[in-house]
Amino acid sequence: MDPTTAPARLARRQLLARLGVLGASLGVAPALLRNPPAGATPARLTTPFAGLRAARAAQASPGLTLDTLTGVVAFVCPGDDAYSQHQGVSLAEPGGVAAEGQDLLAEVLDTYFPVPELVAFLVEALQTELAAVPLPDGLDGLTWIEGLLETDGHVPLAPVVAVLANLLAIQVDPASATGPFLTPFPRLTWADKAEVWRRFEGDLPDLFTVGEPGSRLPIVSDILALLSTLGGLLRFASGAVLEIATFASYSEHAVFDPATRTLTGRPVGWDLADYPPDEPVAGWDELIGYYQGRTTADA
Amino acid sequence: MRDVIVIGAGGGGPVVAKELAARGLDVLLLEAGARNADPDSEWTDLENDANGFTKGYLRMGPSDRSKPPWFRELPQNSYLWQVSGVGGTTLHYFGNSPRAYPGTFSGYAGPDAGAYDTAHRFPFTYEELVPYFEWVEATLPVQTAPMGTKEQVWYQGWERMGVAVQRGKDVTHDGYRPQQNAILQPGGTAGRTTDRALLQHPQATGCTFCGYCLQGCKNPPGAPRNLKAKRSTDTSYVPMAITADAWAPGGRAVTLVSDAFATRIRFSRDLLGRATARGVTWRDTRTGETVTEDATVVVMANGCVEGPRLWLNSGLPNPNGWVGRGLTDHAFDWLVGLFPFDTDSSRGAQSQARADFPARGGMENVGLPPASEGISLALSDSGIRGAYDNGAGPTGAWDGQAGRPLGAELKEVQGDIDRQLNVLILTDDDVEASNRVDLSALPPDEHGRVARVRMGKRNRSARTRANRDFLATRAAESLRAAGATKVIRIDMAPLMLHVQSSMRMGTSALDSVLDADARARWVRGLYVADNSALANACGGANPTLTTQALATRTAEKIFATHFGGDPWVGSEAPVVSTDPRITAALAD
Numbered sequence: 001m002d003p004t005t006a007p008a009r010l011a012r013r014q015l016l017a018r019l020g021v022l023g024a025s026l027g028v029a030p031a032l033l034r035n036p037p038a039g040a041t042p043a044r045l046t047t048p049f050a051g052l053r054a055a056r057a058a059q060a061s062p063g064l065t066l067d068t069l070t071g072v073v074a075f076v077c078p079g080d081d082a083y084s085q086h087q088g089v090s091l092a093e094p095g096g097v098a099a100e101g102q103d104l105l106a107e108v109l110d111t112y113f114p115v116p117e118l119v120a121f122l123v124e125a126l127q128t129e130l131a132a133v134p135l136p137d138g139l140d141g142l143t144w145i146e147g148l149l150e151t152d153g154h155v156p157l158a159p160v161v162a163v164l165a166n167l168l169a170i171q172v173d174p175a176s177a178t179g180p181f182l183t184p185f186p187r188l189t190w191a192d193k194a195e196v197w198r199r200f201e202g203d204l205p206d207l208f209t210v211g212e213p214g215s216r217l218p219i220v221s222d223i224l225a226l227l228s229t230l231g232g233l234l235r236f237a238s239g240a241v242l243e244i245a246t247f248a249s250y251s252e253h254a255v256f257d258p259a260t261r262t263l264t265g266r267p268v269g270w271d272l273a274d275y276p277p278d279e280p281v282a283g284w285d286e287l288i289g290y291y292q293g294r295t296t297a298d299a
Numbered sequence: 300m301r302d303v304i305v306i307g308a309g310g311g312g313p314v315v316a317k318e319l320a321a322r323g324l325d326v327l328l329l330e331a332g333a334r335n336a337d338p339d340s341e342w343t344d345l346e347n348d349a350n351g352f353t354k355g356y357l358r359m360g361p362s363d364r365s366k367p368p369w370f371r372e373l374p375q376n377s378y379l380w381q382v383s384g385v386g387g388t389t390l391h392y393f394g395n396s397p398r399a400y401p402g403t404f405s406g407y408a409g410p411d412a413g414a415y416d417t418a419h420r421f422p423f424t425y426e427e428l429v430p431y432f433e434w435v436e437a438t439l440p441v442q443t444a445p446m447g448t449k450e451q452v453w454y455q456g457w458e459r460m461g462v463a464v465q466r467g468k469d470v471t472h473d474g475y476r477p478q479q480n481a482i483l484q485p486g487g488t489a490g491r492t493t494d495r496a497l498l499q500h501p502q503a504t505g506c507t508f509c510g511y512c513l514q515g516c517k518n519p520p521g522a523p524r525n526l527k528a529k530r531s532t533d534t535s536y537v538p539m540a541i542t543a544d545a546w547a548p549g550g551r552a553v554t555l556v557s558d559a560f561a562t563r564i565r566f567s568r569d570l571l572g573r574a575t576a577r578g579v580t581w582r583d584t585r586t587g588e589t590v591t592e593d594a595t596v597v598v599m600a601n602g603c604v605e606g607p608r609l610w611l612n613s614g615l616p617n618p619n620g621w622v623g624r625g626l627t628d629h630a631f632d633w634l635v636g637l638f639p640f641d642t643d644s645s646r647g648a649q650s651q652a653r654a655d656f657p658a659r660g661g662m663e664n665v666g667l668p669p670a671s672e673g674i675s676l677a678l679s680d681s682g683i684r685g686a687y688d689n690g691a692g693p694t695g696a697w698d699g700q701a702g703r704p705l706g707a708e709l710k711e712v713q714g715d716i717d718r719q720l721n722v723l724i725l726t727d728d729d730v731e732a733s734n735r736v737d738l739s740a741l742p743p744d745e746h747g748r749v750a751r752v753r754m755g756k757r758n759r760s761a762r763t764r765a766n767r768d769f770l771a772t773r774a775a776e777s778l779r780a781a782g783a784t785k786v787i788r789i790d791m792a793p794l795m796l797h798v799q800s801s802m803r804m805g806t807s808a809l810d811s812v813l814d815a816d817a818r819a820r821w822v823r824g825l826y827v828a829d830n831s832a833l834a835n836a837c838g839g840a841n842p843t844l845t846t847q848a849l850a851t852r853t854a855e856k857i858f859a860t861h862f863g864g865d866p867w868v869g870s871e872a873p874v875v876s877t878d879p880r881i882t883a884a885l886a887d
Contacts, residue, residue, distance in 0.1 A: 075705070273713050284490070
């Protein structure tokens, strides 16, 4: 066994303990959140999951996640797909959805973040709001996300991002609780999606942002550092989702055969950008010469 | 017991390894990532396969791409773009190799002397480093970049603005110029055809204008490794290091071990409490096995982030608290101009022209393939143009507020990539203690506590912000002068691609980790030889050449101090990395 894994497990237990102290000291959701929706039913993360509910959530999760992320990709790079048309900004050409940007976005997010405990804390802090996100088959945002946190490895961050986007979608436009698609975010107009992202980049991370921990008590300092880490993670994630979605809309991933490491067709994004090659080239006939004939710099 | 262990085979480590191997020392070179032994079969030139955030072959992670990348905490909207593997971040660099600006060194007395980061100058003169610049420029080699359409457009803009041409390698005034690139100039059919059959080496030599610098250079097809066009260290210094017995009289080949993640620098203390480096412990990332070796000298070259992490995880002394502090990143910004005529932006080496504004910084033209262009457009601190500005969104010589062009505007901007021209802003940014690498509060990974990288943007110094705005304005003006009909400023969130000075050398022991010889102030036998050793941001010049010149100087200091040898730069002629003896030894 790799001996370095033992301290890692110990540190994880310490992390959980400190998060517990932090949650208790802050009263978690009520003290942290603004504008909690009326009528929301709080749930407890620490309550043992009902097996059937967790299993149903896990089964539904990929579809729910992709539905929301498809709405994100249509927002970033609209095209002629149904998600673009519904948001009121579409074009008579393919967009990021046709390039299957949502698949790469989900893949990247799911392999990025290795600390499920911190995400679990985030879920607990937001449980009232998450429970208010309606989903098909009697699920809600909280039950969707809870079942995904029972892991010692990389927490699947894509559904976490998706559920946060839906949480904000409900707050921006309560009418998005119902309508086409599986989740609220894709039901928004383009302008309302932008408002979701304004809150995602600003208001949401601000809830968890503290200054440089100045306490001389190590436990307090460590706990405040964790809170700051959570705010920082949200700030990073809110930008990263847009950046990855843009990258994914123009990349080759959807037509890349990993077995042969070749393209099976021309990437949609290459057509969108009028990018010249049909496959990687060895070079271009682009050499004009040297500026003012300068092949060397003066000594 | 080795003579020297070098941690990290990126931009700086292989320089020290090669130079000391040429002197006959027993050098062990460790690299945490992949060996990258055969790019022709391992790399594809495709963007997601190469630069995919978590699984690309040019990522920060283990060689086994089915395993997750190595996590680093970034508590702000930002992107830290480093690469593990033999070659390190030079694998995806553009080869841009300008010299640092003279005003960033001690002893500079030009009329603008007070306009630089005067509190954090290099602890020796520019003139002292020039012979080392020349040595590295001859070794790689560094050559003047040719011109394609995107460069022609760039030059036309500056000509119309009446700005002077910078003719020399030493930056003495505001001006524009061809890049000095660590890229072999095109020869034979290179740059003159798209026919792959005609571009085989040696019919084609040097840069073929493929446009894939960011995905790792493996052209011309069929070229031996040390004759690939771009002079990343995997094609230059590493081949020289592992064949040192073939080309250097008395030389001894370096032992290169990849998949070796350094987890601890071993050290002892004497009766007075003074620390001395004794060796290195690393973890084989494939087997999980832990290995330890001792050495007379340990050289840290594992980068601006992993270096401070390793130092702190090793329990090495940090009495002034400056380990990890003073991180600079050139406060990147990005502008894109849209043109009513072709710029051929996606073709050719990705930056072949630049402009320099001493005491302000620099800028360069950049052409990218579409997905990488996309992330450059989306990485903003100013929200989404036309929707929200995050409390920023500056206006100026560009069109509208700065920010991300998303939605319908993204489709417009990206509608014809070969009618774009990008400008990357390289700010002369100040060393500031609050921008730093330390240890995350999150649980450790298999290599110890992970790094947290904090880079403020809005709270940068007034000089840094003013420099950035000045350069963005000049860039927008140049794009318009070149014929752009629309200019967008992104106001980038920190894109930490040029990272420097997190283990800086300095004139004062109060705010530096290294002395003027790049030697750790508080640990005997320990040196640093990557970008983190730089005293400052080099004035905004791309840092790799300066790091490599400094690493060459550091190798001489190590040889003289610990092995009783004499310096060689200035008294010997450098061997170029394309030397046939190296080619033959690699073939063997």
